[in-house]
Amino acid sequence: xxxxxxxxxxxxxxxxxxxxxxELKDSGIERISSQDLxxxxxxxxSQIRQDFNNFGGFGQQGYGYNVEYLYSEIGKILGLDRLHxxxxxxxxxxxxxxxxxxxxERRGFLLKGMFDQDPxxxxxxxxxxxxxxxxxxxxxxxxxxxxxxxxxxxxAGAVEIAERLAGTQVRAIWxxxxxxxxxxxxxxxxxxxxxxxxMKLSYNLNRYMQEHQKA
Amino acid sequence: xxxxxxxxxxxxxxxxxxxxxxELKDSGIERISSQDLxxxxxxxxSQIRQDFNNFGGFGQQGYGYNVEYLYSEIGKILGLDRLHxxxxxxxxxxxxxxxxxxxxERRGFLLKGMFDQDPxxxxxxxxxxxxxxxxxxxxxxxxxxxxxxxxxxxxAGAVEIAERLAGTQVRAIWxxxxxxxxxxxxxxxxxxxxxxxxMKLSYNLNRYMQEHQKA
Numbered sequence: 001x002x003x004x005x006x007x008x009x010x011x012x013x014x015x016x017x018x019x020x021x022x023e024l025k026d027s028g029i030e031r032i033s034s035q036d037l038x039x040x041x042x043x044x045x046s047q048i049r050q051d052f053n054n055f056g057g058f059g060q061q062g063y064g065y066n067v068e069y070l071y072s073e074i075g076k077i078l079g080l081d082r083l084h085x086x087x088x089x090x091x092x093x094x095x096x097x098x099x100x101x102x103x104x105e106r107r108g109f110l111l112k113g114m115f116d117q118d119p120x121x122x123x124x125x126x127x128x129x130x131x132x133x134x135x136x137x138x139x140x141x142x143x144x145x146x147x148x149x150x151x152x153x154x155x156a157g158a159v160e161i162a163e164r165l166a167g168t169q170v171r172a173i174w175x176x177x178x179x180x181x182x183x184x185x186x187x188x189x190x191x192x193x194x195x196x197x198x199m200k201l202s203y204n205l206n207r208y209m210q211e212h213q214k215a
Numbered sequence: 216x217x218x219x220x221x222x223x224x225x226x227x228x229x230x231x232x233x234x235x236x237x238e239l240k241d242s243g244i245e246r247i248s249s250q251d252l253x254x255x256x257x258x259x260x261s262q263i264r265q266d267f268n269n270f271g272g273f274g275q276q277g278y279g280y281n282v283e284y285l286y287s288e289i290g291k292i293l294g295l296d297r298l299h300x301x302x303x304x305x306x307x308x309x310x311x312x313x314x315x316x317x318x319x320e321r322r323g324f325l326l327k328g329m330f331d332q333d334p335x336x337x338x339x340x341x342x343x344x345x346x347x348x349x350x351x352x353x354x355x356x357x358x359x360x361x362x363x364x365x366x367x368x369x370x371a372g373a374v375e376i377a378e379r380l381a382g383t384q385v386r387a388i389w390x391x392x393x394x395x396x397x398x399x400x401x402x403x404x405x406x407x408x409x410x411x412x413x414m415k416l417s418y419n420l421n422r423y424m425q426e427h428q429k430a
Contacts, residue, residue: 084420188416190416194316199294203229206297
């Protein structure tokens with residue numbers, strides 16, 4: 001099946017649809033119109049229809065979408081119908097926070113290993129997972145069919161680690177290091193640059209304050 | 216000065232410009248052309264010029280932008296020329312990770328307090344900051360001129376806490392709870408929904424794998 005290229009903006013909205021549909025499903029709601037979904041999610045109904053049309057529209061009829069079907073289809077599009085095995089590199093507070101998110105497991109993301117270069121952290125446990133030394137990285141990835149690596153290490157080490165990962169079977173990096181990584185084509189990178197997000201908040205805060213001082 | 220409404224997409228890109236310009240400045244580079252910046256940041260030069268034109272263009276001449284000036288102007292736009300006082304609500308791993316980011320301080324975001332409802336966490340320290348009970352929230356915000364609250368608590372409590380914050384002088388919420396908050400106009404919210412980000416990565420990973428199985 002040939003699919004057209006879908007914009008990252010649309011893709012970025014899919015998880016939110018998935019989240020709301022999961023809540024509707026858990027509440028026992030079977031059908032929902034794009035109007036009702038629009039009211040709930042505070043996006044326009046036309047945006048919803050446009051987004052869904054990228055994937056064939058999910059067969060909305062006069063009486064709305066089938067919630068369970070829509071939830072399951074969006075889940076498949078997001079790749080949540082298969083298991084992913086991931087490791088966390090960096091066993092500091094952030095790495096441990098992510099390692100403790102059992103929610104990821106429910107979505108099919110299974111934490112298999114944690115790594116750190118700090119001898120004090122090696123051997124510590126996060127849930128049942130023991131922190132390993134960086135020397136074991138490549139062998140562990142090989143042996144455990146890891147496809148996602150989460151980088152929660154400082155900027156300085158991240159570039160080098162990304163290069164090491166590029167030589168393994170890891171095909172996706174979830175990058176919390178505050179640097180843009182250069183990786184070969186074929187490795188997907190999703191950046192979570194926390195201070196960029198804080199600055200965006202700061203912009204909106206200051207902009208609002210300025211407008212209100214003017215008024 | 217009347218300013219036009221600037222899209223959140225443009226605003227979302229400003230911190231990245233700020234980050235690259237900071238690195239150029241630290242490397243002693245005084246001027247840079249939009250072409251060179253484009254090569255460095257891997258966005259088109261025309262995108263850069265369009266983005267900057269939202270703010271008057273920052274006076275690029277034939278020989279490029281003045282790095283220090285551009286850095287400082289974007290910093291001002293982002294509100295980094297003034298101090299912000301913030302608190303973290305939720306002293307778990309994620310809250311502690313954020314509390315330990317001394318980088319935020321360099322940008323003018325000063326951590327003043329941490330809160331948790333768990334008696335075991337109350338009294339613990341993150342850097343010099345002691346975790347306080349939730350009962351003290353409103354008084355503390357008042358007494359310490361807090362304008363930003365960081366929510367690193369589970370979804371269930373976040374909605375209620377956001378309502379409490381709405382009654383205080385807090386004007387911005389950096390929300391890590393996996394729920395969209397309903398707050399009155401005048402409170403800015405920036406969401407970091409980590410599992411949404413992971414799902415986006417998963418989409419791109421699976422999409423790439425599918426395309427390569429086809430080929």
